Amino acid sequence: MSIIQVRNISKIYNKEHIPVRALNGIDLDINKGEFTAIVGPSGSGKTTLLNIIGGLDTPTEGSVNIHGTDMFSLKDRKLIDFRLHHIGFVFQAYNLIPVLTALENVMFILQMQGRPHKECVARGMELLKQVGLEDKVDKRPSELSGGQQQRVAVARALASKPDFVLADEPTANLDSKSTSDLLDMMLQLNELGETTFIFSTHDQRVVDRAKRVLTLVDGEIETDEVR
Amino acid sequence: MNILPIISLSWKNIWRNKTRSGVVIVAVILGTWAGVFMSAFMYGLSMQYIRSELVNFTSNIQIHTKAYNIEPMPEYFIPEADSIIQVLEQKAYVMEVTSRTKVSGLASSSSSTFGVTIRGIDPDREKKVTQLYTFMKEGDYFEESRRNQIIVGEKLANRLNQKMRSKVVLNFQDVDGNISAAAFRVSGIFKSPNSMFDESNVFVRSSDLSRLIGHPGAVHEIALLVDNFKNAPTYAKELSFGDALEVQSWSDLSPALAYTDSMVGTMLYIVMTIILIALTFGIINTMLMTVLERQQELGMLMAVGVNKIRTFSMILSETFFLAIFGAPFGVFLAWVGITLLEDKGINVSAFAQGFEMYGMGTVIYPELQPDYYFNIGILILVVTLIASIYPSYKALKLNPVEAIRKI
Numbered sequence: 314m315s316i317i318q319v320r321n322i323s324k325i326y327n328k329e330h331i332p333v334r335a336l337n338g339i340d341l342d343i344n345k346g347e348f349t350a351i352v353g354p355s356g357s358g359k360t361t362l363l364n365i366i367g368g369l370d371t372p373t374e375g376s377v378n379i380h381g382t383d384m385f386s387l388k389d390r391k392l393i394d395f396r397l398h399h400i401g402f403v404f405q406a407y408n409l410i411p412v413l414t415a416l417e418n419v420m421f422i423l424q425m426q427g428r429p430h431k432e433c434v435a436r437g438m439e440l441l442k443q444v445g446l447e448d449k450v451d452k453r454p455s456e457l458s459g460g461q462q463q464r465v466a467v468a469r470a471l472a473s474k475p476d477f478v479l480a481d482e483p484t485a486n487l488d489s490k491s492t493s494d495l496l497d498m499m500l501q502l503n504e505l506g507e508t509t510f511i512f513s514t515h516d517q518r519v520v521d522r523a524k525r526v527l528t529l530v531d532g533e534i535e536t537d538e539v540r
Numbered sequence: 541m542n543i544l545p546i547i548s549l550s551w552k553n554i555w556r557n558k559t560r561s562g563v564v565i566v567a568v569i570l571g572t573w574a575g576v577f578m579s580a581f582m583y584g585l586s587m588q589y590i591r592s593e594l595v596n597f598t599s600n601i602q603i604h605t606k607a608y609n610i611e612p613m614p615e616y617f618i619p620e621a622d623s624i625i626q627v628l629e630q631k632a633y634v635m636e637v638t639s640r641t642k643v644s645g646l647a648s649s650s651s652s653t654f655g656v657t658i659r660g661i662d663p664d665r666e667k668k669v670t671q672l673y674t675f676m677k678e679g680d681y682f683e684e685s686r687r688n689q690i691i692v693g694e695k696l697a698n699r700l701n702q703k704m705r706s707k708v709v710l711n712f713q714d715v716d717g718n719i720s721a722a723a724f725r726v727s728g729i730f731k732s733p734n735s736m737f738d739e740s741n742v743f744v745r746s747s748d749l750s751r752l753i754g755h756p757g758a759v760h761e762i763a764l765l766v767d768n769f770k771n772a773p774t775y776a777k778e779l780s781f782g783d784a785l786e787v788q789s790w791s792d793l794s795p796a797l798a799y800t801d802s803m804v805g806t807m808l809y810i811v812m813t814i815i816l817i818a819l820t821f822g823i824i825n826t827m828l829m830t831v832l833e834r835q836q837e838l839g840m841l842m843a844v845g846v847n848k849i850r851t852f853s854m855i856l857s858e859t860f861f862l863a864i865f866g867a868p869f870g871v872f873l874a875w876v877g878i879t880l881l882e883d884k885g886i887n888v889s890a891f892a893q894g895f896e897m898y899g900m901g902t903v904i905y906p907e908l909q910p911d912y913y914f915n916i917g918i919l920i921l922v923v924t925l926i927a928s929i930y931p932s933y934k935a936l937k938l939n940p941v942e943a944i945r946k947i
């Protein structure tokens with residue numbers, strides 16, 4: 314049973330002036346526990362697709378169903394709440410709040426969900442341990458390396474036990490060692506915790522580690538390869 | 541409550557750019573300090589003016605017959621003034637009472653003649669109500685018990701070309717409407733802070749004047765001081781001595797003073813509001829800059845599920861904290877300054893030679909009513925909250941997708 318059903322998604326930017334067709338009739342199913350890379354040349358629509366799956370952007374046409382919820386039938390407020398409870402996000406940068414420590418950053422999402430303080434601390438500690446940062450819990454983002462910051466971001470994305478984690482080029486700002494470490498960690502979370510990851514990347518080494526690779530070209534899925 | 545993490549985050553965010561927030565906070569401290577202190581200065585100045593006018597001339601409450609108020613004729617004296625004075629002296633809030641025989645007349649020397657108000661006073665009682673005795677330049681304040689002594693203002697003395705011991709002839713009507721004249725001898729020359737008053741008022745003994753107008757003991761005016769001049773209008777309403785008499789407080793007697801009193805109260809808030817609005821623009825500007833700088837981060841927060849109410853509250857509380865943080869320090873500093881200078885005063889003689897003319901002296905004693913601090917607190921809260929709305933609204937208008945695209 315797939316947890317994400319993308320049906321006939323099209324996205325046209327700038328409809329009135331110079332229309333840009335970023336996505337063209339995408340159909341896609343993502344199953345629980347997948348580790349999927351979305352690749353493709355620059356401008357092929359990777360970010361647009363991830364944003365639409367994540368409910369950040371609305372498609373011009375088509376629907377996205379997550380666990381049976383038609384995401385774009387939700388009102389604005391509900392959609393934000395839906396993201397809070399069901400989707401984890403990792404961005405390329407600016408993932409963390411600079412004035413909060415690693416632990417506080419992870420806890421923040423849980424606090425937004427209204428979880429009791431004790432639970433927030435416990436889960437935050439557990440997650441930072443899982444991403445190998447148990448000795449950095451009290452560090453601010455500025456005191457962490459880029460790779461460590463992205464690990465905290467992954468921990469934060471996992472905090473609310475989302476249905477899946479979306480990551481748009483999570484390794485774009487990292488050196489090869491950090492990239493490989495982050496991938497190791499993500500794979501481990503995927504294998505041990507059955508966390509579903511969908512990420513975009515330009516990095517062939519990252520692509521090589523994926524279990525499913527979707528190639529986008531000009532807003533259409535050209536190949537869908539399960540390894 | 542899960543708005544608490546948002547508020548705690550706002551507080552931490554303030555200290556992100558310490559210099560910038562520091563500048564805003566210092567501006568708020570200086571602004572509120574200057575505003576409150578200036579208000580205290582203005583208020584002190586005005587109250588000093590009012591008090592000196594009251595204690596020098598007007599007193600707090602005066603009683604006359606209604607007829608005398610319409611036309612001050614000598615026959616319109618207060619019947620049974622003594623029993624009224626006795627009643628007044630029983631009142632707990634009445635501090636001092638004096639009575640006057642008061643008629644209009646002409647003062648002439650061998651060279652010229654001027655219209656004057658002749659004030660027949662009871663020197664000992666008068667001393668406790670008004671300050672004439674402190675204004676003596678020459679001679680004394682009815683210390684000798686000789687008859688028909690007169691104290692004139694310096695200005696009038698010069699105009700009449702008279703010195704100590706000179707003779708002044710006063711012309712006035714008696715209670716029967718006949719013109720009478722009497723010679724007085726200058727036993728003192730005074731100079732009050734109000735030169736117009738000095739020019740048109742002369743003082744004699746009430747006993748001399750009432751005898752000369754043909755009704756010994758006649759009293760036209762009862763003047764009193766009460767515990768607090770601010771309460772005088774209330775007391776005046778309460779006091780009633782029949783239909784023929786009119787009890788007036790200083791605010792009835794001197795609308796200009798009453799106006800000053802009410803105006804200064806309003807002015808203080810206007811000044812403070814202007815200062816706060818000026819500060820507010822700086823704060824709004826700073827916060828708009830902050831929102832702009834942090835748009836990726838705000839976009840990220842909205843993307844991961846921080847809803848609009850929380851985003852709005854976050855910027856609102858951050859702006860609010862930033863704006864409000866310095867205010868207590870500013871108000872406190874002002875309070876310290878006011879308390880220190882309340883008794884010592886500020887000597888402004890270097891800048892303000894004109895003040896003395898108005899009877900205010902050249903030392904200003906800043907003062908504020910306690911409720912002003914409270915009202916200012918409320919005013920700061922309200923203005924700050926209003927100022928917080930705009931940057932928060934701007935943050936809401938951020939589109940998370942666009943903000944994240946900028947990453």
Ligand SMILES: Nc1ncnc2c1ncn2[C@@H]1O[C@H](COP(=O)(O)OP(=O)(O)OP(=O)(O)O)[C@@H](O)[C@H]1O
Nearest residue numbers: 326327333334335354355356357358359360361362
């Ligand atoms: N806000 C927008 N307005 C207009 N056109 C847009 C907008 N965002 C994206 N596009 C266009 O949509 C197309 C797809 O963009 P998208 O960012 O999804 O590509 P991408 O595969 O993520 O590229 P990259 O690898 O460079 O990140 C591009 O042609 C892009 O120029």
Ligand SMILES: [Mg+2]
Nearest residue numbers: 359360361481
């Ligand atoms: Mg992209």
